Amino acid sequence: MTTVTEQYLSKIITHLQSLQAEETEAVRRAARLVADHVKQDRIVYTYGPGGHSNLGAQEIFFRAGGLMHISAMLDEGTLISGGALRSMAMERTPGYGLIVMDDYGLGEGDLLILINAYGINSAVIDAALEAKRRGVTVIAVTSVRHAQATPAEHPARHPSKRNLYELADVVLDCKVEVGDAVVDIEGLEQRVAAMSTFANSFLLNALVAETVDLLVREGVTPPIWMSGNATGGDESNARFIDRFKGRIKKL
Numbered sequence: 448m449t450t451v452t453e454q455y456l457s458k459i460i461t462h463l464q465s466l467q468a469e470e471t472e473a474v475r476r477a478a479r480l481v482a483d484h485v486k487q488d489r490i491v492y493t494y495g496p497g498g499h500s501n502l503g504a505q506e507i508f509f510r511a512g513g514l515m516h517i518s519a520m521l522d523e524g525t526l527i528s529g530g531a532l533r534s535m536a537m538e539r540t541p542g543y544g545l546i547v548m549d550d551y552g553l554g555e556g557d558l559l560i561l562i563n564a565y566g567i568n569s570a571v572i573d574a575a576l577e578a579k580r581r582g583v584t585v586i587a588v589t590s591v592r593h594a595q596a597t598p599a600e601h602p603a604r605h606p607s608k609r610n611l612y613e614l615a616d617v618v619l620d621c622k623v624e625v626g627d628a629v630v631d632i633e634g635l636e637q638r639v640a641a642m643s644t645f646a647n648s649f650l651l652n653a654l655v656a657e658t659v660d661l662l663v664r665e666g667v668t669p670p671i672w673m674s675g676n677a678t679g680g681d682e683s684n685a686r687f688i689d690r691f692k693g694r695i696k697k698l
Contacts, residue, residue: 458629477586477617478657494520495562496570497538503562503647511674518695544573555582562588564623564643566611575614587615590623621646
C-alpha cells in the first residue's frame, strides 16, 4: 500500500520532471536576460507579492550558490510574519504593488522576476503593470493553468481581471494545479501537501544555474554567494560585500 509520503514524493518528482521537459527553453530565454544584466553589473530584482510567494523571492537571494546580483523585494506588507490574514488582505489591495515598486525605485531597463503561482492578485498584477509602464522587463514564475481556471469574479483577482502570465516578457510556467495541494487522504475531501514552493524553487534555481553556465561559457565569472557556514565562506563573500552594499536594499 502506498503511503501518503510516497504519494507526495511521486507527485513532486513527476511535477518537477514535467517542468524540466517543458520549461527548459523558457528558463534559458530568461537566463539570457539575467546574464546580460549581470554582464553589465546591474541588479536583478525578485518580488513575490503574496504569502508563500515571498519564499520564491527569498529562495535565490543571499543564497549559497546564488548570484550576488539578486535583490529580493521583501516588503513587510505581504510577509506572513506580519500576520497571515493581513498578508492575504494586503495582496488583494489594489495599488499596494505600486507602493512597493516606488519604494525600490525600479526604472527603465531594469529586470524584475515576479513570482506568484496563482498570478491573479492585485499586488502582483499592479507590480507587473507598473513594471511595463516604467520600461522594466518582467520574468514571471506563475501557473498558467491556475490563472486560466480562476473565475473572473474571484475575490482574489485584480480589478482588471488580468493574469500575470499575460503581462510578462518571459513566462516560467510552474504548472501548479488549482488549489495547490496534491495529496489525497482517504476519507478526506480536501487535499493536503502543497506543490507551489517546490515548483517555484526548481524553476528559480534552474534559472540561476542556466545563467551562471551561460556566463562562464562566455568568459565571465559572476560573483556567487558561498555558505557562511562552510569553511572559508565568510572570507569568500567578504571580497564582494562592498560592491553590493547600498545597491541591494535588504543586504
